[in-house]
Amino acid sequence: MTKYQVLVVDDDIDIQEAIEIYLRGEGMEVSRANNGLEALHVLAEKEIHLVILDIMMPKMDGIQATFKIREIFNVPILMLSAKTEDMDKIMGLNVGADDYLTKPFNPLELIARVKSQLRRYTTLGPINSLEKTEELSVRGLVLNPVMKEVTVDGEEVRMTPTEFKILELLMVNKGRVFSIDDIYEKVWKDPAFNAENTVAVHVRRIREKIEINPKEPKYLKVVWGVGYKMEK
Numbered sequence: 615m616t617k618y619q620v621l622v623v624d625d626d627i628d629i630q631e632a633i634e635i636y637l638r639g640e641g642m643e644v645s646r647a648n649n650g651l652e653a654l655h656v657l658a659e660k661e662i663h664l665v666i667l668d669i670m671m672p673k674m675d676g677i678q679a680t681f682k683i684r685e686i687f688n689v690p691i692l693m694l695s696a697k698t699e700d701m702d703k704i705m706g707l708n709v710g711a712d713d714y715l716t717k718p719f720n721p722l723e724l725i726a727r728v729k730s731q732l733r734r735y736t737t738l739g740p741i742n743s744l745e746k747t748e749e750l751s752v753r754g755l756v757l758n759p760v761m762k763e764v765t766v767d768g769e770e771v772r773m774t775p776t777e778f779k780i781l782e783l784l785m786v787n788k789g790r791v792f793s794i795d796d797i798y799e800k801v802w803k804d805p806a807f808n809a810e811n812t813v814a815v816h817v818r819r820i821r822e823k824i825e826i827n828p829k830e831p832k833y834l835k836v837v838w839g840v841g842y843k844m845e846k
Contacts, residue, residue: 618642618732619661623653623679624668624694629717633666636721637728650679657687664731667711668694669702677709684710688762690731690775694719707815712776713802714812730803735775750785752844755824755833757785764824771823776801780813781820784834784844793841817842 618641622633625648634644645660647653649671656662665683669676680691693711695702703714713727750757754767762778764771773781779801784792794813795806802809821828835845 618663618736619645620728621645621647621653621656621660621662621665623647623650623665623671623676625649625671626668629668629694632721633724636725640725640729642728650674650676650682653679654682657683657689662687662689663735664728665689665691666694666728667691668696669706670696677705680706680711681709684772684774688772688774690735692727692731704811704815707812708819710774710819712774726804731775733803734779734801750782752785752788752833752846755785757782766824773820773823777816777820777823780816781824781834781844784842788844789846791837791841791843796841 620637620642622630622637622644623646624630624633630646634646637644645656645662647656650667651674653665653667654674657665667676667679671679674682676693680693683689683691690713691711693703693706693714694717695706695714696717703716706714712731715724715727750759756765757763757778759782764773764778764781780797783797783800792800794809797813798804798806798809802812817834818828821831821834824833825831833845835843837843
């Protein structure tokens with residue numbers, strides 16, 4: 615059985631230690647870093663399956679670190695914030711984080727979100743146990759469920775694990791409209807609660823990567839008042 619490797623990045627040693635205790639209690643291995651620069655060094659040296667990353671840190675904060683990580687690595691990022699303002703969360707999601715958790719957090723919720731991200735990152739099969747493994751294609755947009763690759767007119771597009779799963783869900787179900795809550799529950803595997811910002815930011819990032827003009831999307835369409843769909 616795979617022993618997951620999690621990197622905990624926080625300048626508060628007490629929080630590092632607490633999170634490590636929770637994760638080791640679930641059978642995971644833990645590496646630690648005090649800031650974004652140290653996190654990048656760890657990622658370069660070890661195989662890491664998930665990063666838990668605080669926003670407010672010295673030397674390199676979580677926003678800068680996420681941006682740098684996304685230039686090289688596709689590992690899921692769970693962002694921690696001591697603030698409750700939506701702007702911090704939206705900024706983190708915009709630069710490439712997959713999910714966020716506000717301090718102080720419930721240890722059970724932390725573990726649930728970590729496991730949810732790891733399931734999506736390590737599971738080869740598409741959403742809803744679909745057994746198809748062939749490529750999915752919509753007018754030049756191609757997604758390979760096994761290789762975890764996306765191309766647009768032959769050019770590869772880098773996707774985070776969460777972006778990939780959202781796109782996969784919509785491409786598997788071309789023409790079907792999914793509400794924000796539907797997308798959140800199927801991709802994040804958690805009950806949807808105030809999911810609007812989280813889903814909207816990820817959809818916007820996907821559009822920026824696959825659309826020639828994100829303001830006039832060719833593939834990923836909004837159905838006002840209902841949700842999103844992949845145009846047939």
